[in-house]
Amino acid sequence: METGLGNQNGPIEEIIYDSETGQKLIKKGTVTFPPRKVFFKTFGCQMNYHDTERMLFHLKGLNFTQTEEKEEADLILFNTCAVRDLANTKFYSNLGETKRLKANKGRVVVGVGGCVAQTEGKELIKKYKHLDFAFGTDVIDSINDLVYRAYAGESKFKMNAWDRSENFSIETKITHGSPQAFVNIIKGCNKYCSYCIVPYTRGKEKSRKMAEIVEDVQRLVKYQGIQEITLLGQNVNSFGKDNNESLAQLILELEKIDGLELIRYTTSHPYDVSDELIAVHGIAKKLSRHLHLPVQSGSETVLNRMLREYTPEHFLNLCEKLRLANPNIVLSTDIIVGFPNETEEEFQQTLELLKKAQFDFIYSYAFSPRPGTKAAIMEDSLTDKERNTRLRQLQKYQLEIQTQIRSKLVGQTMRILVDGTNTMRGILTWKGRSNCNRIVHFHPEAVDQNYQWHWVDVEITSATGLSCTGKIKKDHGRIPPK
Ligand code: SAM
Ligand code: SF4
Numbered sequence: 001m002e003t004g005l006g007n008q009n010g011p012i013e014e015i016i017y018d019s020e021t022g023q024k025l026i027k028k029g030t031v032t033f034p035p036r037k038v039f040f041k042t043f044g045c046q047m048n049y050h051d052t053e054r055m056l057f058h059l060k061g062l063n064f065t066q067t068e069e070k071e072e073a074d075l076i077l078f079n080t081c082a083v084r085d086l087a088n089t090k091f092y093s094n095l096g097e098t099k100r101l102k103a104n105k106g107r108v109v110v111g112v113g114g115c116v117a118q119t120e121g122k123e124l125i126k127k128y129k130h131l132d133f134a135f136g137t138d139v140i141d142s143i144n145d146l147v148y149r150a151y152a153g154e155s156k157f158k159m160n161a162w163d164r165s166e167n168f169s170i171e172t173k174i175t176h177g178s179p180q181a182f183v184n185i186i187k188g189c190n191k192y193c194s195y196c197i198v199p200y201t202r203g204k205e206k207s208r209k210m211a212e213i214v215e216d217v218q219r220l221v222k223y224q225g226i227q228e229i230t231l232l233g234q235n236v237n238s239f240g241k242d243n244n245e246s247l248a249q250l251i252l253e254l255e256k257i258d259g260l261e262l263i264r265y266t267t268s269h270p271y272d273v274s275d276e277l278i279a280v281h282g283i284a285k286k287l288s289r290h291l292h293l294p295v296q297s298g299s300e301t302v303l304n305r306m307l308r309e310y311t312p313e314h315f316l317n318l319c320e321k322l323r324l325a326n327p328n329i330v331l332s333t334d335i336i337v338g339f340p341n342e343t344e345e346e347f348q349q350t351l352e353l354l355k356k357a358q359f360d361f362i363y364s365y366a367f368s369p370r371p372g373t374k375a376a377i378m379e380d381s382l383t384d385k386e387r388n389t390r391l392r393q394l395q396k397y398q399l400e401i402q403t404q405i406r407s408k409l410v411g412q413t414m415r416i417l418v419d420g421t422n423t424m425r426g427i428l429t430w431k432g433r434s435n436c437n438r439i440v441h442f443h444p445e446a447v448d449q450n451y452q453w454h455w456v457d458v459e460i461t462s463a464t465g466l467s468c469t470g471k472i473k474k475d476h477g478r479i480p481p482k
Contacts, residue, residue, distance in 0.1 A: 011148065013061055026063045028144070031151050033063040039073035040066065041094055044081025046266065047202075047232060048114055050182040052079045055113070055143045057173035062144050070101060075109045075147065080116035082197045084368040091116060099130045109150045111135065113143075115201035119372070121158040136160030137202050141170070168206035172216050179227040179417070179453055179478075181220055185213055185250065186233035186240075191269060193296075194307045194374035195336060195367060198234050205238055210245045214253050221259045228417060229254070231265040237272030248276040255286045261455075261480060262417075262435060264288040270295065271309040273318055282325035289326060290360075290437035293318070294334035298353025299346035302339050305378070312353050319357050330436040331357065335364040337394055338387030340380035342367075347390050351397050360405060360438070361466075362398050366391045403465035409438075413459045413473055415480065416440045418451040429469070432456065441469045455480035 011029030018025055026033040038059055042052045055077065056066055067073055076098055081087040095112065102108045111133045112124055118136035125134050132150045135143070139159050146159060172183050188203040189196075213231075220226035231250070233239060239247045247265065254263055263286050270293055281287060293315075297303050300311045322329050335350060354362070366387040369376040416432035422441060423429075429441040430451045442458045444451065454477055458470040 011145075013144070024063065026061065028062065028148050029152065031148060033151065035063050035065065036074040037067040037072055038064040038075040038077060039068070039070045040077050040079060041070075041091075042079040043087040043091055044079075044083060044115070046182060046230070047184075047234070048079050048081055050184065050232060051114065051137070051140045052077075053175065053182070054140055054173050055079070057175050058141065058143050059147065060175065062147060070098075071105075073108065075111070076101070077110075077143075078112045078114070080112060080114040082115040082119065082201050082370065084365060084370075086368070088116060095128060095131070099128075102130045109147070111146065111150070113137075113140065115197065117158070118160050118201045119197075121160045125156050125158050132156065134158040134160070136162075138163040162203050163206075168208050169212060170208065172220060174220070174224060174226075177225075178419070179225055180419070181224070181226045181229050182232050183213065183217060183220075183229050184208070184233065185231045185247075185265075186236060186238060189234040190238070191235060191309075192307065192374075194305060194378075195339065195370065195376075197370040197373055200372055202234060205235070205241075207238075207240050207243060207245070209243055210240060210250050210253060213250060214257070217254055217260065218257055221257055227260065228262040229260065229264070231263065234267060235269040235272060236265050237268050237274070237277065246274065246276060248274065248280045251280050251284055251287055255284055260286060262286055262288060264290070264437070266292050268293050270315050270318055275321075278318075278321050278325050281322055281329060288437065289328050289435050290330045290332070291322060292332045292334075295353065295357070296334060296336050297339065297342075297346070298350035299342070300349075302342055302346050302350075305341075305375070306336075306339060307374070312349070316353070316356055328436070330360045330438070332361045332437070333357070333359050333363075335362055335394065336367050337364060337391045338367045338382050340367065340369075340375055340378040340382070342382060342390075347394075351394065354394070354398055354401060358401060358405060359398070360436075361402055364391060364394055364398070399465045406438075406463040406465060406468065409460045409463045409468055411460065413457050414438065414440055414468075414470070415455060415457050415476075418454050418456055420452070430456075439467045441467060442472050445472055445475075451475065453478055 013026055013028045016025050016027050040052050042048050080091050098110050109132050113135045117134040121134035132155050133146055135146055168187055174181050186207045188205045189199045190205045192199050236247055295315050296306055298312050414434040416434050418430050418432040421428055421430050429443055431441045434440055440458050454475055456472055457474040459473050460468045460470040462469050
């Protein structure tokens with residue numbers, strides 16, 4: 001029986017029903033898949049979480065449902081991150097644990113995907129006897145073929161080929177019921193910043209066509225109730241270069257979609273932020289008033305060694321232009337502390353930049369040498385201890401800045417999209433993110449009131465450096481007023 005399921009590259013998937021139990025089974029090639037459970041362990045950035053979501057979507061076609069309990073899983077999949085050593089170490093310790101699980105439970109299939117598998121797939125397969133297969137970042141959409149091969153009896157194989165097709169063409173796949181979706185618009189990165197492993201694990205830059213993305217988002221809004229999208233890529237500012245298109249044009253096209261309320265994008269490279277894009281921040285009605293713009297360092301000499309292609313002055317000038325285009329824009333950044341041979345003076349220049357730029361929040365990391373990158377073999381006089389001391393110093397400094405910025409928010413009313421609850425000292429609060437990406441907590445009007453995915457106006461009554469709390473002014477329900 002042909003069902004219309006299946007994929008172009010592998011054996012067709014078809015639905016059959018067990019004649020005795022009536023249970024739904026999926027037949028793919030020679031293998032029959034009864035209902036099974038998959039456990040995902042994802043490390044790293046939004047891109048990886050998005051890839052995991054895609055894999056779950058595909059695996060539903062092979063009768064898998066997701067479980068949060070590793071012990072009850074039939075299939076365990078790791079989606080790995082190679083950007084810093086910490087995520088790497090966590091992954092290896094998690095992978096080690098699955099050996100015991102497999103020994104206790106018997107037939108559990110274990111696969112490793114993502115950035116670590118892209119570069120080290122072969123070694124992983126060789127070293128970890130209990131690992132069934134490894135797959136790279138470009139074969140996420142072939143997950144069902146890999147799982148099929150494992151259940152057909154093949155073991156210890158890897159697939160980490162690059163996608164050689166000229167264009168990047170996909171359809172966004174989501175399985176959750178939330179009104180927020182990540183939409184991949186560009187993959188890979190051509191920048192080769194000296195510290196970064198991404199170009200080696202995600203390959204060359206390739207953009208989707210604008211028309212395809214617009215259709216994709218129209219479909220998500222119309223049929224899946226999506227109201228907020230985040231356009232994703234390692235350097236979204238490079239979007240469309242090969243097709244004579246731009247991120248600015250894409251945002252203006254997406255704005256026209258009725259029912260789409262909010263557009264975010266991440267991540268940006270300061271060198272590629274165009275005047276056209278800055279202008280769009282001033283005129284686009286649905287574009288978030290928040291921009292994450294990673295600067296990495298406030299020292300010109302360190303930025304040179306990082307191969308970042310801009311100076312601190314250029315970066316601060318961008319911040320100024322963005323604030324001129326939209327005085328309400330909120331900026332955040334990434335900082336790497338302790339780049340090889342960073343001097344005390346160079347570190348102080350980063351603190352100065354933080355003071356001048358007045359970021360709303362930052363993500364900060366101690367430099368972590370990544371094998372194969374230029375920075376990993378640079379001369380380096382710093383110890384890990386010195387790096388960590390500087391990191392704590394920088395975080396303390398920034399927290400004071402953002403505490404000051406946020407204290408001015410008290411009394412303001414913010415509209416948020418509610419995305420969950422928290423319990424603080426036994427008291428339940430609801431929380432969501434504002435248009436400008438601030439996390440806001442509020443107390444429900446009645447204990448049993450459900451605000452999930454409602455648009456709510458909240459008046460801020462107190463604010464710390466990390467979050468705001470307020471009282472609810474108006475609950476608009478699931479559709480915000482025009
Ligand atoms: N594409 C983005 C950009 O251009 O900034 C970010 C990509 S990277 C996955 C996210 C962040 O990880 C970077 O902004 C950087 O701050 C940090 N990062 C990357 N490589 C690192 C390394 N070797 N050590 C410490 N932090 C690193
Ligand atoms: Fe890595 Fe971002 Fe630089 Fe690309 S632009 S190499 S992803 S830090």
